[in-house]
C-alpha cells in the first residue's frame with residue numbers, strides 16, 4: 001500500500017512472493033490494505049536472484065555497516081538493486097525483499113540504489129524519519145502516537161508534542177547544546193550525506209570526485225558549527241578524544257526505542273573507558289591497540305608527508321590530491337591507498353565507541369547511537385571523535401605553504417562594503433528563535449487505520465536575511481568572480497580575541513556563488529535562502545504523501561542539503577558577536593572545466609554535483625584551509641582588497657515564532 005500524491009495505490013504482489021505464513025490469508029491482507037484505494041498496481045513476477053547473502057542478516061537483527069557480514073550483505077543487495085534491468089524489475093525485487101530482508105538494511109540499500117540508478121535518481125528517497133521515527137523521536141511519544149492512531153480517526157488527530165528537553169537537563173552542561181545535536185534535520189542530513197558518499201560498495205558508487213577531501217571538509221564544517229554553539233553557551237570548545245585509554249566524561253542516554261529490533265538504543269554513563277571489542281556473533285574484533293596503531297601510522301604519514309600504498313610505493317601527500325588521499329585513509333573508505341597499514345581509524349573508532357557498553361556481547365546489547373549515520377550526531381562523543389580527526393587534518397594542512405597575497409587577491413576588484421540583515425532588524429544583526437513544526441511520522445508505524453500521524457517538534461530557526469555586498473571593478477571589462485561568505489567566532493573561551501590561525505578553524509561556510517561584475521560599482525544582493533549549503537525545511541522533511549514523488553527535473557541530490565532552519569548559530573539573548581567575511585575570488589582560477597550540471601545545483605558546498613566534479617577547483621575551505629602567511633596575526637591582517645570583514649551580532653529571542661514558508665526563489 002503506497003499513497004502517491006492524493007491517490008492511494010495497492011500493489012498486487014504475485015502470490016509466490018508472499019511468505020508461507022501469509023499465503024492462506026493473502027486475500028484478507030489485500031482487502032485490509034486495498035480497501036479504499038484508488039487503484040491496484042500489479043507487480044511483475046521475475047526470476048528472483050540468489051538471495052542467500054542478503055538473507056544471512058536476520059530480519060530483526062540490529063543492522064550496522066560496521067558488522068562485516070552486514071556490510072557484505074548490503075553490498076550484495078545494492079549490486080542486485082543496481083543490476084535490475086528496468087524499474088519494473090527493481091520494484092518486483094523490492095516487493096520480494098520487503099518481508100524477508102532486514103528492514104533497516106533494505107531501506108539503506110534501496111536508498112543507495114535509488115540515488116545511483118540513472119532511471120531512479122529523480123524519485124524521492126524513502127524518508128528515514130517517517131520509516132524509522134524511532135531513530136529520531138522519543139519512544140514514549142511513538143507509543144502514544146500508535147495508541148491515538150488506533151482510536152482517533154484521521155483528520156481529528158492532534159500532533160504529538162515532543163518537548164525540546166527530553167533526553168537530559170542542563171545539569172549536564174553538554175545538554176545545553178542538545179537542541180543542535182538532536183535536531184532531526186541535522187541528523188537526516190548526515191544520514192543522506194553518507195548515502196551519497198558511502199565508504200564501501202561497487203566502484204560506481206564510491207569513486208566520486210574528491211570524496212575523501214569532502215568527507216573531511218563536511219565534518220570539519222560541522223565541528224566549526226558545533227563549537228560555535230558550545231562557545232556561545234560557555235561550555236568551551238570540544239576536547240578531542242586523542243587518548244583512547246582515558247575515561248570518557250561525556251555520557252549519553254538516547255531514550256530511543258528501536259521499534260524494529262525491539263529494544264532500546266543503549267546508554268553510556270559518564271567516565272566509561274574504551275575496551276577491546278570482541279563479538280563473535282557480529283564477527284567484530286577491533287582493539288584499542290588497533291586504533292592506536294592506525295592513528296600512529298597516519299600521524300607518521302602526515303609528518304613524513306607521504307603515504308605507503310599497498311604495493312609499497314610512496315605517494316606524496318603534498319600535491320593536489322594529498323588531502324583527498326588523507327580523507328580516504330582516515331575514514332577509511334575502499335579508496336584508501338593501503339587499508340592494511342592505515343586500517344579504518346575513523347570507522348573503527350565509531351565501532352569501539354558504539355560498543356563501549358558491551359564490548360564482548362555478554363549482555364546481548366546492540367550497538368549504541370555512534371554506530372549509525374542517522375543517530376551518531378546526537379551523542380556528544382561524536383564531536384570528540386571528529387575533533388580528533390579534524391586535528392589530524394590540520395596537522396597536515398598546517399604543513400602546506402600559506403597562500404601568498406598574490407594567490408588570494410583579484411586584481412582590480414575591491415569589496416567596498418558588506419551589510420547583512422532583515423528589513424526589520426538593526427543592520428548587521430541577525431535574529432534567531434524557536435519554531436514548532438509538525439513532522440509526519442506515519443510511514444514508520446504500521447497503523448491501522450492509516451492516515452497522517454504528526455509529531456510537533458521544537459527547533460532552532462531564524463528570520464530570513466540578505467547580504468548586501470558592494471564591489472568595485474576597476475578593470476576595463478566585465479569579470480566573473482566567486483563570492484565566498486563565512487561567519488566566525490571572534491573570541492575564545494576566555495573572551496580573548498582569536499588569532500587568525502585560531503579563527504580560521506571556526507569559519508562557518510554560509511554561501512558560495514558566481515557573480516558577474518560589470519565595470520565600476522556592483523551591488524550584489526543575496527538572500528539567506530539561496531545559500532549553497534541548504535535546502536528548505538519542506539525539502540528536509542519532504543512528505544512522500546503530499547508531494548509528487550516523480551519529477552524528472554529533480555534528483556535525489558536535490559534532497560541533500562544542510563537544513564535551512566540550522567543555517568545560523570543560535571547566538572545569545574544579549575547578542576553574540578561574530579565576524580562576517582566576504583571574499584570575491586577570480587572565477588578564472590576557481591572554475592572547473594566541465595559540462596553544465598544537470599538537475600539540482602543546490603547544496604553543492606556539502607553535497608557536490610551529480611555526475612560532475614566538485615564545482616570549485618580550490619581546496620575546500622579556501623581561503624581558510626592554510627595557516628597565516630608571515631606577518632598575519634589577525635583576520636584584519638589577512639584580508640586583501642577583494643575581501644571584507646564586517647562585525648555582526650546574532651541575537652536569540654527565546655520565544656516560539658511560527659515558521660514562514662521559505663521564500664527561496666530558486667532551487668537548482
Ligand code: CUO
Pocket residue numbers: 190194219346350373376386
Ligand atoms: Cu559522518 Cu564519523 O562520519 O560519522
